[in-house]
Amino acid sequence: MSGPVLRWRVRRDLLLLKIVGALVFAVATVVSIGDSHGTILAGVATVMMTVLALRDILAPVRLSADGEGLVVTKGFAGSERVPWSEVERIRVDTRTRFASRTGVLEIDTGGAVFLLSQFDLGVPCQEVADDLRSFRTGS
Missing domain, CATH: 4.10.860 (DNA Excision Repair, Uvrb; Chain A)
Structure with missing residues (x-):
């Protein structure tokens, strides 16, 4: 990195x-x-x-980002490097069930979709999605 x-x-x-x-x-x-x-x-x-x-x-770090791309935890404790050029979409899927709202960060590479929850990331998923978008564009 x-x-x-x-x-x-x-x-x-x-x-x-x-x-x-x-x-x-x-x-x-x-x-x-x-x-x-x-x-x-x-x-x-x-x-x-x-x-x-x-x-x-x-595998305490579930997601990291640098100028080259992302490293996402995959499987039990492995990881996969995803270059920024392969990332097609970063979004948060939010659902409401039984008066509880949950969000899941989705990183779509076209060939795979990585799903990470707030429990994986330690902070709200929307915050991570915003940080990733800003980091990727350099703004």
């Missing part, structure tokens, strides 16, 4: 919450030994929370 770089990452407090959740579920797994259903349920929850926390540890 050359020149100034913008980065968006998972908030550390959410990572800490996932780690605490994994520990709570691990304790629940141990406490529920003897109740096979409870043990299985708590064990699955422990594994899921651990995997989510591990992803945040291995």
Whole structure:
């Protein structure tokens, strides 16, 4: 990456919450030994929370931008470099369900669409979309 770089990452407090959740579920797994259903349920929850926390540890930066293009997290903890010339559209898809508004940042390259939520970026999706558009055009 050359020149100034913008980065968006998972908030550390959410990572800490996932780690605490994994520990709570691990304790629940141990406490529920003897109740096979409870043990299985708590064990699955422990594994899921651990995997989510591990992803945040291995790939905390989900999106970065520089003068050449974007680097977007892909898969569990991989990443893909996308040159600006391949980015066709950057937009925020906003939905309202049950009195709650959620937004998802969409980066469309024609061949792939990358979707990132506020939880991935650490800030509102519209803010990131605006920053990316300004950064890309240099204004």
